[in-house]
Amino acid sequence: MRKIKELRQSLLISVWFMFLTFPIMVIRVNTIDNIIEWRWMNMIYVGLGSFVFSFIWRYLLSKKQSGAKLLKADKPAYLLPMQRIFANPWMQMSALFFIAVFAVIFPFVFSSYQINIMTTALMYVVLGLGLNIVVGQAGLLNLGYAAFYAVGAYSYALLNYHFGIGFWTALPIGAALAALFGIILGLPVLRLRGDYLAIVTLGFGEIVRLVLENWNEFSFGPSGISNIPRPGFFGIELNFEQVSAYLYFLVIGICLLAIFVIRRLQNSRIGRAWIAMREDEVACQSMGIDMTRAKLTALALSSMWAGLVGVIFAAKTTFINPASFTFLESAMILSIIVIGGMGTILGVIVGAFLLILLPEYLRALSDYRMLAFGAAIVLMMIFRPQGIVTVSRRTYQFSDENHAPDISTK
Amino acid sequence: MPQTFPQNKGSVLDIVNLTMNFGGLRAIDAVNLHVKQWEIVALIGPNGAGKTTIFNCITGLYKPTAGDIFIQPPGRKRKRVTGMKIHKITKRGMARTFQNIRIFSNMTALENVMIGRHCRTKAGVWEAVLKNKRTRKEEKDIVSQSYNILAKVGLTQAVNELAKNLPYGAQRRLEIARAMATEPFLLLLDEPAAGMNPYETKELDELILRIREEERISILMIEHDMKLVMSVSDRIYVMDYGEKIAEGSPSEIRENHVVIKAYLGEEFDA
Ligand SMILES: Nc1ncnc2c1ncn2[C@@H]1O[C@H](COP(=O)(O)OP(=O)(O)OP(=O)(O)O)[C@@H](O)[C@H]1O
Numbered sequence: 001m002r003k004i005k006e007l008r009q010s011l012l013i014s015v016w017f018m019f020l021t022f023p024i025m026v027i028r029v030n031t032i033d034n035i036i037e038w039r040w041m042n043m044i045y046v047g048l049g050s051f052v053f054s055f056i057w058r059y060l061l062s063k064k065q066s067g068a069k070l071l072k073a074d075k076p077a078y079l080l081p082m083q084r085i086f087a088n089p090w091m092q093m094s095a096l097f098f099i100a101v102f103a104v105i106f107p108f109v110f111s112s113y114q115i116n117i118m119t120t121a122l123m124y125v126v127l128g129l130g131l132n133i134v135v136g137q138a139g140l141l142n143l144g145y146a147a148f149y150a151v152g153a154y155s156y157a158l159l160n161y162h163f164g165i166g167f168w169t170a171l172p173i174g175a176a177l178a179a180l181f182g183i184i185l186g187l188p189v190l191r192l193r194g195d196y197l198a199i200v201t202l203g204f205g206e207i208v209r210l211v212l213e214n215w216n217e218f219s220f221g222p223s224g225i226s227n228i229p230r231p232g233f234f235g236i237e238l239n240f241e242q243v244s245a246y247l248y249f250l251v252i253g254i255c256l257l258a259i260f261v262i263r264r265l266q267n268s269r270i271g272r273a274w275i276a277m278r279e280d281e282v283a284c285q286s287m288g289i290d291m292t293r294a295k296l297t298a299l300a301l302s303s304m305w306a307g308l309v310g311v312i313f314a315a316k317t318t319f320i321n322p323a324s325f326t327f328l329e330s331a332m333i334l335s336i337i338v339i340g341g342m343g344t345i346l347g348v349i350v351g352a353f354l355l356i357l358l359p360e361y362l363r364a365l366s367d368y369r370m371l372a373f374g375a376a377i378v379l380m381m382i383f384r385p386q387g388i389v390t391v392s393r394r395t396y397q398f399s400d401e402n403h404a405p406d407i408s409t410k
Numbered sequence: 411m412p413q414t415f416p417q418n419k420g421s422v423l424d425i426v427n428l429t430m431n432f433g434g435l436r437a438i439d440a441v442n443l444h445v446k447q448w449e450i451v452a453l454i455g456p457n458g459a460g461k462t463t464i465f466n467c468i469t470g471l472y473k474p475t476a477g478d479i480f481i482q483p484p485g486r487k488r489k490r491v492t493g494m495k496i497h498k499i500t501k502r503g504m505a506r507t508f509q510n511i512r513i514f515s516n517m518t519a520l521e522n523v524m525i526g527r528h529c530r531t532k533a534g535v536w537e538a539v540l541k542n543k544r545t546r547k548e549e550k551d552i553v554s555q556s557y558n559i560l561a562k563v564g565l566t567q568a569v570n571e572l573a574k575n576l577p578y579g580a581q582r583r584l585e586i587a588r589a590m591a592t593e594p595f596l597l598l599l600d601e602p603a604a605g606m607n608p609y610e611t612k613e614l615d616e617l618i619l620r621i622r623e624e625e626r627i628s629i630l631m632i633e634h635d636m637k638l639v640m641s642v643s644d645r646i647y648v649m650d651y652g653e654k655i656a657e658g659s660p661s662e663i664r665e666n667h668v669v670i671k672a673y674l675g676e677e678f679d680a
């Protein structure tokens with residue numbers, strides 16, 4: 001009985017899809033010979049495909065429902081096999097060692113094309129980690145993150161153009177300017193939460209882009225700024241391949257720095273205050289936390305990383321224009337943390353690699369990139385809304401051994 | 411009994427002619443109230459009398475329409491705190507709990523109390539990143555102090571438990587622990603016994619007296635449980651429709667006709 005019902009449902013779905021895709025998949029007007037081609041085979045493919053997919057879809061849904069039941073029964077959250085293996089500290093160490101070795105030999109083994117892609121992915125890791133401070137930790141949805149990225153990139157480009165300031169000097173300046181912009185954005189939106197904050201930050205991102213696009217005297221408009229010098233290496237001229245490797249190691253360094261700093265912040269007095277703020281703003285203030293300050297700190301620290309990566313981006317591409325800092329860019333970085341797993345460092349890394357590397361290596365699908373992207377996010381939201389990597393936030397684990405002496409003193 | 415405690419040490423909180431309007435509604439009408447050092451004061455009254463609104467004015471959540479709030483922490487100068495920012499008031503030494511529990515659900519019991527230590531500790535961004543000796547010591551102290559406070563309210567079993575998984579009575583005690591972690595001179599409890607069973611209420615009774623004893627602080631408490639109010643309070647204020655209708659010792663309040671009328675309403679008239 002149920003089987004027949006399911007078959008009928010799938011049949012209906014496949015007919016519906018054949019009907020929907022009929023105009024684009026079946027009919028083709030050949031304008032040269034002025035004839036209409038009927039590609040009936042396509043229709044059969046669509047029909048069969050959607051028939052099979054509807055079964056897979058239903059299977060996944062039912063699996064998800066039983067999963068939800070498991071969760072209700074207070075079972076520990078389902079972990080990826082990968083995560084279970086990594087629970088073992090020995091495995092963790094050897095995996096880290098393997099990754100480190102791979103990362104070091106990477107530029108000597110692969111072509112500069114590969115190195116460039118990897119550098120880009122690593123830049124997005126840092127961007128994701130930065131955005132994660134406000135979104136994942138402080139719970140403030142920021143949809144204009146690309147604006148801070150732009151601030152970093154343009155501060156290097158313009159400072160270099162006007163004053164000939166070098167990469168290494170521009171790096172901290174770009175980061176500081178982006179942090180300053182974070183605070184400037186923060187001041188008027190301190191009272192906003194959730195959707196309202198999202199809209200205002202979205203607007204802010206667009207304002208920055210539009211200013212860059214239209215204020216020709218300042219930013220050279222849509223044509224952008226070219227001939228931005230690559231970073232120097234103690235005054236030695238590097239050829240193209242060497243520069244790729246150099247930038248690669250530089251970004252690896254910044255990535256490690258970001259992971260280190262953000263981990264430290266997470267487990268600090270300030271990190272705790274952010275979590276409390278995300279949980280309950282009124283209670284958080286009543287416990288003596290200066291929320292204004294906590295929010296501005298989060299925004300500044302988050303924007304700082306975007307500024308830093310912005311400077312590197314300008315140096316890497318040697319050309320920037322406002323088209324690199326659209327809303328799509330902000331959405332991309334946000335997707336990285338949503339898909340990877342909100343609030344976790346490992347999740348952001350996984351998300352960045354998936355979202356940046358997959359499209360590069362699946363060039364064949366590049367026409368459907370945005371389509372696949374959208375589908376992936378929809379599927380994620382349905383089947384794994386907590387992200388690929390789900391680690392419940394690491395809570396402070398109190399153990400008597402560490403603190404026994406202190407307890408006995410009181 | 412409470413009376414054995416040293417009294418008349420001078421007041422730590424003075425509320426003068428406090429008035430609060432919400433649009434056309436006058437939620438508090440020229441209320442005067444004071445709390446002395448080491449005193450346990452109860453604030454009672456029917457639903458909607460304006461008790462929580464007074465707490466919200468004291469702790470800075472609301473800006474009063476008129477009137478003044480002065481504090482005088484033991485050994486310090488008298489200070490006007492009317493309309494001061496919430497976190498600054500907490501830092502000056504008044505901490506509260508909420509009528510509708512507002513713990514940080516996804517943090518552990520210990521972490522909840524650690525948040526309370528925030529305003530008494532210093533580590534900023536730099537210290538967090540560098541994590542030098544001083545910062546490590548501060549973190550360690552935060553943990554052990556928080557644990558000690560949890561021990562005082564009897565929650566050591568739940569130290570690593572997520573706050574949302576705690577039973578109701580434990581959540582209420584966790585809120586008290588969190589407030590105590592801010593080292594207040596005055597603890598404001600908004601219906602601490604609400605939703606507790608008689609056994610838990612009995613424990614709460616002891617806890618409140620013990621806090622006063624051990625921490626040497628004052629307590630201002632809103633409570634509907636008359637047994638608890640009568641047994642722990644030194645003095646009681648009664649409010650109705652935003653006005654203070656009576657004040658006095660528990661025995662005086664028990665006998666007061668205005669109070670009985672406010673509580674029993676028409677039934678009493680009939
Ligand atoms: N933020 C607000 N905006 C508008 N009116 C409010 C607000 N807060 C409280 N009130 C009103 O003020 C009056 C007093 O409310 P309050 O919460 O202080 O009462 P309460 O004495 O604490 O009562 P309960 O015992 O039910 O907690 C009520 O009429 C309430 O509706």
Ligand SMILES: [Mg+2]
Pocket residue numbers: 461462463509
């Ligand atoms: Mg109330």
